[in-house]
Structures are given as structure tokens and as C-alpha cells.
Amino acid sequence: MDEEHLSFTAFVRGSGTRLLRFAVALCGDREQAEDALQSVLERVYPRWQKIVAHGDPEWYVKRGVVNELKDGWRRRKRRPEELGIDAELDGGTYTPFDAFVTRDAVRRAMTGLPTGQRTVIVLRYWEGLSEAETARLMGVSVGTVKSQGHRAMRTLRSTLRLEEDIEPAGAHR
């Protein structure tokens, strides 16, 4: 077993779970995240030595995951989900009642965001990156990060307020 393979193995064992969580955070779907990370690492594996030589392979893989998920979203737009499960917000029958369900409401609202907007707010508020770092990871300008982040938060505010305002029939709190 050569040194390059051992180095790659050590990287996946050491950083793999963190990278998978990163991918899940970006797309909100475990299977999709696994597929995206696997695709990126399959491309990275044969070029591992060169990538390591450039420094910070984890950043490189994260960037690959961002792009892979973006491409994946594009592919799914061309070929609609086969399951036919409606993931749209129901916008009126949902009332957050505790921290758990509030988180669920936020996640559902995030599911409705366009890819770029969701990516920005995950990188900014969960990953804790600056606007400049977010822009670099996404391969866009800082201005784009600002505008997409602004739109995302505006959408979340309006969606969550809507849900909080509406009480379902028969509810008693």
C-alpha cells in the first residue's frame, strides 16, 4: 500500500464525518450528501498528492461538495423527483409549538430556498464563515453572497411569520 493511499485514507478517516455533516448541512438530505461527497472524493483520490501539495485539502473538498450539490440540484431540476413527494411548504397548517418543531419549521422553510441562498446562510450562520470566505468557497463575489443572504433571510422571516400567525383548526395551546 503506497504512501499516497495511506495519506488519503487517513484524511477520509479523520475528516470524513465532518465533511459529510457539511454536505448534509448544505443540502438537508443524507443520501444526497453521501453521494455528493463520494463523487468529489472519487475525483480527488487519483490526484491526492497534487491536491495535498497545494495545501488545505479539506477546503478543496468542501468547495467540490458545494459545486457537486449545485450541479446535482441543476440535474434534478431537469429530471423531477421520481418519488412525487411534495416538499413544498403548506403555508398555513403548521404551527411551531416548541424548540423541536420550531427547528423543523426553519428547516422546512430552508428547503424552499433556492440553492445559492441556502448555501450562503448555511456557510455564514452554521459554518461561521465570513462573507469573503463564503464567496471564495462558492466561487462567487462578495456582493452575490450579500444579496443572496439578504434574500434568504427575508424569505425565512416572511415564511416563519406566516406559519406562526396561523392556527390550525381545532388547535388548543
Add this chain to the structure above:
Amino acid sequence: MNTETRLESLVSASVEAEVRGVELPADFLIRITERRRRRAPRFGLLAVGLATATVAVAVPIVLTVNDGQDRVAVVAATPSSLDGKITEGPLPDGYGSEQTAKGAAGWQEADPKVTGVRVWVRDFRAPHDGGPEPLVATVRVLTGDVTFAKAVTAVEGAFDAPHYVDITGSFPRGEAVYRGPEADFDGHLVAWRPRKGLMIVVRSYALTREQTIDLVKGTTVK
């Protein structure tokens, strides 16, 4: 904390809850080096099967079960949509074997009471010498645009909010909530969402919390 900061915190907490417990699969490294594909998720077939199932149009009929404790409006029985696809988790000794537990006539599609969701229901009753057989548990499988709030409404008939706790850590994947005995609530309720679009809910009357969780956790779909 202003609205903007609170929303940022909610985003962070929501994502954190989503990734909590996510671990790299044991075979992930070998999948990469040998370019093996991920196995299809266990619940995928169910999602496809249920999403494409045809429901016959029928006038809803309200059935009263368990001496009026629960009411299930049966829309139209479509046994073929679920027959053989779902296996319930274990029931405890004295209830759980095929010889002693008595299920209703298979799975029946019920009125979901909420939009965007389909619900299949099955009751389990304990054997009883004479008189009505006591209801042990009702297992529900929900598909579609499933949320915990909708699941609660589907089970309780109305949205009954404040007493649910997060028991996600008791399950291998997804998320789960629990409601236990209180002044106006007997038995246990566990709702588990193993993946988007699918939820398994058990309302038990004669089981412990652990037995109820085991019943939910052990429910499998071919």
C-alpha cells in the same frame, strides 16, 4: 436578541440538529477507492410504492374503535397498497406473538385530517376472554408532506401541542418525538421520521415507553 440575530441562531440550530449524529458509513472509504455505489435506502421502495398507489374513491365511513378513545375515518380500503410491505416492530410477550396479538384487517388508509399527507393505520388488540378486546397500540404510517405537527393532528384529531420531547437519540436515523402519560393523556405516543416524506407513529395504550419506542423502531418496510 433582535429578530435578525434570533433567525440566524434558529438557522444554525436547525442545521446543527440536522447534522447531529451523522457519521461516515463504515464502508465509505472502500466505496470511494473501489467506486462502489451507495445501497438504495431501505425506505425508498415504500416511498415509490405509496406515492404511486391508487386510491379508490369512496364516501368516508367513521368507525369507532377502542370504546370511543379513538376515531378513524376509513376513506377507502386499499389493502394491496401496503400488504406485505410493512412489518411492525416487536410487541412484548403476552401481546406480541402472532398467536396472541390480533391486528385489525390489515392496513387501511385513513382520513389524514391534514393536507398533503396520506395515512395508513393498523390496530393491535390483546386477546381477552369475553367482552371487547383492549387496544394495545395503533400503528400509523404517514407519507407525503409529513411534519410532526401534521402527525400529531392525524393521531389526535386536533393539534395538541405542548408536551412533546425530542427523542431523536433513541433512533438510528432521522428524528423522533415522544409524548408520555399526563393528566389528560394516557399511554405513549412516539413519532419517528426516518426520512423526508415518511413517518411512523405509534399510539400505545398498554405498553411502556420503551416498548412503544421498540415497536416504532422495529417497524420495517420492504
